[in-house]
Amino acid sequence: MRILDRKLLRDVWRMRINAIAIALVLGCGLAIFVMAVGMRASLENTRRDYYAQQRMADLAVSLVRAPEQLEADLAAIPDVSAVDVRISGLALLDLPGMVEPASARLVSLPRSGRPRVNDLVLAKGRWPDPALADEILLNEAFADALGLTMGDTVEATLHGRRQTLRIAGIANSPEFVFVSAPGELFPQPERYGVIWMGHEALARAYDLESAFNEAIFRLSSGANSERAKKAIDALVERYGSTGAYGRDRMPSDRFLVEELRQLATMAAFLPAFFLVIAAFLVNIALARIIATERSNIGLLKAFGYTDGAVAWHYAKSALLLGAIGALLGSIAGVWLGRLMASVYRDYYHFPRLDFDAPLLTFLAAWTAAFVAAAAGALAAVLRAARIAPAAALAAPRPASFRSSNGLFGALARRLDAKSRIILRRIVRFPRRSATTVFGVSLAIALLVVARTFPAVMDRLLDLHFSQANRQDVTLSFIDARSAAVLNVIERLPGVIYAEPARIDSVILRRGGRDVEEALIGAPPNARLSRLIGLSEGPVSTPVSGITLSRALAEKLRAGPGDEIEIEQTRGRRIRAVVRVASIADPMVGSSAYMDLDQQARLFREPGQITGANVRLDSSSYARFNREIKETPVLAGASFLSLAEQSMRRSFDEGVGYMNFIYAAFAAIMAGGVAFSAARITLAEQERDLATLRVLGFTRAEVSYVLVGELAALAILAVPFGCLLGTLLAQWLMNLFETDMYSFPYVFNPGGYVFAILFTLSCVVLAALTVRSGIDRLDMVGVLKSRD
């Protein structure tokens, strides 16, 4: 090893505490990067392989009723490589040990052989015997959540007829990676599942003998999907089709795509934040090394080392730190990624999901680490290269201070000498002070962001479950019924109040754009289920026209006064043109809203409703549930408290888990910044502090000078940190916004207090740790040294 390199290693060793702080911060950023990018790639691969192996549908179309002979025509479409026609429906389930009725999507299996499209992976058990009408397959998430296994039976109400079904096997399908009930926001595996059963049995239940109501397609490679859709539409139009659609309208795939997008966002934003901090730490550490190395630099140059060689020598120490950080980040990233992959695999029941970050990820991580380190080192290294040898070898003049007459001058004159030292140093070295303030601000900001997320979630859940939806249960009927059915519902045990509800699944079209959404009809002055705007509070539905959520309006590029076309996707497939009355900002969902009566008239079912929102007396909860399980008109019952619980649980497990990691990383960063700043302040002031000790100042008095400067800068950083955190949180909330949720920034005072106190504690702790250096100050040595 060359002597200079040996010197370099010793230099880095000498500032090892700073080096550790830098490497940890870099490591945190890169760990998130490797984890998120790797996870995204792994999930993408898994999705691709899973879809390919199980022949995930490219297109689907649902109909009212089409004859089975149509299958041959559909299969003959040039772009289509495989087609399956099937029967699909909803059923209410009565499960042993469960008070509330659950519900399930029913999907028919082919009469013989495996599905050609959307094939299943059998997790346990066997395929149902086609000869036995009551044998079914259950999706794994549902079976796991309820502890159901082979041989268990499930009581189901199919199209108003109660049937006992026996579980033959447990299966998964690429079509149902995410399973959520219609109208529900979040998967609730214990409340909603998928049941696959024999075609004949289902055909009998739904009066669809020799017919089907859904077709799914695989396209041949290189097929034109738009042409295929047109060809399919031409064949099925007269059977009550609302048009063939692609994966962008298949709920499970939409969820997956959204998940991938969020991982990409995470990979882009958070690591950048850490890299900036790391660069900043490298900068202050290296600037310090070079300041203490002045005479060595002069010496090297006097010996004949070129400016470039000197610059490279110091740049290498930065790159070494980059390499350590990148190594730490790569290892931690893979570890985190594997952890996350196992969470994903269990949660979504992928047949396999291994964390496998592409080589390019690591290449990018290492490059980013080197770039951050080099960027941080740049200014300091250039300074080293520019030092003239003679100047470097001569004794440095004391840092120059000038008296100021402004505010600081007046303030300085009022202070005692020790405080004056603090104030003058802060004012005299504005860049150095600013970097410390900046670093501490960033730490506060990141913690503010980390603490804002849970507050936003709370706000969202509160708004949705306590303000917008005040019903205890939402009942949905198998088809539209006269509003008179409310009288029946009001007579159910425990019902205090029932409000009519109407939800039509519709396609909204405008200017060549179409979106499938729920159209929610509400009675005027609804008391239970209300539309709550983010800023405007409760919004009453317009007397005429339609209200669009902002996300939906943006997708359709529609504003108030514009006309849009809507078409039912179920029932009578009625089309109508309506005028947009207003735009609303619900936090949850991206639906459209109408006056209930107007909506019923629009779809030529005046006075008819599709469900009811009900307020219950909790003492009659069990009796109510027993009763509704026997009520044939019901297709589903959604219990708000259960939905809230499951939503909170999944937030805690997903968002909460990630949030914990961010908070931990933010803490590491806050600590890193605080320790670096404290150690560097001590190193810079060592001589002055030792002189003070010699002059008879006590340790406490000398500590005040050291800790006081840090404390002053940290306190100065508080408003900046809060401001920066607020801006970042707002920006991030926008970034994470999805179709389903909009995340408004929520002011969470506790979060700010936490961020401030935590960061200041880090600074104090760092200062106290460094303060012990005052006890070891070399009073004798400092008197003999020049500077």
Added chain:
Amino acid sequence: MLRMELASTVQSTAANSAQEQAAGPTFSLRGLSKLYGEGASAVHALRSVDLDIAERELVVLLGPSGSGKSTLLNILGGLDRPSSGEVLFKGESLVSMDDRELTRYRREHVGFVFQFYNLIPSLTARENVELVNEIASNPLPAAEALGLVGLGDRLDHFPAQLSGGEQQRVAVARAIAKRPAILLCDEPTGALDVRTGVRVLEALVEVNDRFGSTTLVVTHNADVARLGDRVVRFLDGGIRQIETNAKRAAPTELVW
């Protein structure tokens, strides 16, 4: 002006010191040794030094580098501890003082002047003096202390705006403002040229005369020795010779 003041006081110095010597020593050193390291690599910085230093006396400690003079100064200043032996300051043992007591000792009795000035760069000349005055019981006003060393017109200059000699005189003013019983100077002119060095020494002598501070000046410059009442020559950790100057030379008479 300083020159004139000094000229008038210099004559009386020798008589003064002779008279004060009778009042009992400020420092009494017995068997003082300082060992750095252990075993074969141990270095004897001081070997069993015995010395008494009288009140108001100006003693020059002379010797080559490593002869032990700075080690002695550090021990007398309460910055370092001897390995063995005893140091009494006005009858009180420095050896038995703990860290806190040594800090108080420095705070109340000792003024330091260092080779490299050790001023606080962020404080002006006046503030550097006031820094010490804040913790002293009956200090000289900073402006007066700086006036004494001829810097009355540089009060609000920062160290970076002062020459080396001026900086060292600020250090002297800082050391004497608390009217210390002891003034310890380690190579006070080591980093200065002749002309500025003389000005600093003039200031030291002036302080010794005026406040009667017992003054120890460490130097390796033999000519500076003529300044003191006594000259203690160090070699290899021990005292080789002690000379008494019949008459102290004025700083202006020195050449080096």
